[in-house]
Amino acid sequence: MLIRRAAAQTTTAVLHHLRRFSTAALLQEIDTPVQFYYLDGFPRPDPKYDETIHAIPRVISGKNIAAKERKAGRVPSIVFEAEDGQHGGNKRLISVQTNQIKKLVNHLGQSFFLSRLFELEVRPEFGSNEIVEKVRVLPRKLHLHAGTDAVLNVTFIRAPSSAWLKVDVPLIYRGDDVSPGLKKGSALNIIKRTVKYLCPADIIPPYIDVDLSELDVGQKIVAGDLKVHPALKLLRSKDEAVCKIMGARVSDQRKSK
Template sequence: MSKWCRAAAGVLKATAETQSRRSYHTIQAVPRESSGHRISVRDRAQGRIPAVVFSQSYVQRDPNDPTSVVASSLVSRKLLLTTERKQIQAILKNIQLPFFCSTTFPLQIRAGSGSSTILETRKVLPIKIHRDEDGKVLNLVFVWAEDGTQLKVDVPIVYKGEDVCPGIKKGGRLRQVRSSLKYLCPAEHIPAKIEVDLSNLDIEDRVSMHDVPIHPSLKLLSKNENIPVCKIIATDIGEIEHA
């Protein structure tokens, strides 16, 4: 176990710096007074994407149970909006999924298409993207993400150091058990990603959820923090013979 602890202690790095998480993209939107299939079809035909943004803050009901997270009783401030497809596509090209849904964005709401009048600017977090069979974005769902707001976020895991990993060099392979971890996060401390450094892992070494260094304000939403995030496992002899 001591070998595993030494390996796990130095293999994880969370991108917790606030500046690295803040996006330089400002999403432009205009108010949409009504919803419905016909209106959405018309907006899409004109190069726009219907969107909605609302309040959704969470609380941990039982302090001893990290999974007892429920939506708080905040009054929901729901807004119907329309965004520009070209801008959303450009953002998604630069900040690809799943990182798009763990990144907060400034949202600038203007009085109308082409208007220079700014009604308000606030921070939002994308939580859902609806696409058609061809991958075309149909709708966007955001939540308000003002500082101090508690939000439930799936933070993507990124693995690095495979090229120098001792276990992999010996013929082992990486088994990715989790692709993301779910946290209850203050909006100002949402990490865009978590980096798992494999450069010190040997065969049979593993990294568990509780080994991930995070900002102290984040709460891991899992009853069992010993669940592995990844393992370096020995390559099966049969796999080597058929390689």
Template structure:
């Protein structure tokens, strides 16, 4: 059987056709998660998948286009660990970037049983090794409203008047939660510091975003960052706790 498979692979290579489980890295390779169905769950089944170089994954489908309807369906999948590692490495905003998902009937099958756009929402890693253990995705069809934790990125530090005077940038929030239509999810939220002087601050609701995004916060007037006159000194209490 092994000789037969090798023979088929060689024939495919001679014909210029790559076997589906040995596709060469390409642009689509970094934007389409390749997966196959997984029939069993649990620690033992998950450990078996990892031993074979795969990552157990779950695809969640919401009950409706509106938020708060809960999960309608959970689909068990398994993805290639090598590919996921590459995708996470290539995209610093992996958990806020919709990607394509292609589910084939089996590891050595070309038959596609499901395809669509998904949003990775959780990557579980081993605390000691950093290896990816599990992946959770949600179906991100156009029109679906998703709650997304978006990373905050600060830009314009070199032009910031307050920082040029020797001020200190106090970063208060590193992420913000928005309700976003799947088709308008931004990979990040940019905060421009170019016009900020000492004493200035940027509030949550002052950050320009697409009009379809809704900030989910109990207090939208909370600051995301401040330009302080100098770096704050740790309180004696904190120093006591560290000593």
């Protein structure tokens, strides 16, 4: 009897140890951040367009302060934390150089500027050798003047490797020169210029290719047809149309006869 009881106690202790070990291993696996990489065949940012955005701290905000900043050739901006990948938490008020942001927006285009990661260096003043903060960021919002397209405000969000970020990824339409429908004289109806995805920060696509080469009259491409990195999560209905080859109207067909 004593031998059986001792054996049972030993078995219970071993099982308890194994459960603890398994649980610890599982928790360690869950807590270990997943590293994502760009895959062959998918667009990736062109390194020749990499640029460090320079900034200085801004102590207070307000319309008068913002106006003074713009008059001095600076753009009032904010850098938010990417706490849960989406919502802003801790924020830093900064000002960036108007000429630099204007050059980037003009060079890349607004949609492509808002889907590209940049290194951001905050210094006590422009030209200083001291770095207050250096961080990778994603431009989240860009406010332009309606009449002049002058840059009024920029909002950035920190983009560490652990972050998942909502991004409106630009679409680039290709193959229109060989599309059967377009060669017949039909028109391309572009419904979406961007599509929103939840992206791991390390593999934000600079754009998505939309292949029109096999599209015939009356056919369409929906969001679920787009070829993207498997880690990206579509934040729209997969059945939402992004483009369609429009057929000729009945009146147009009669005229052609």
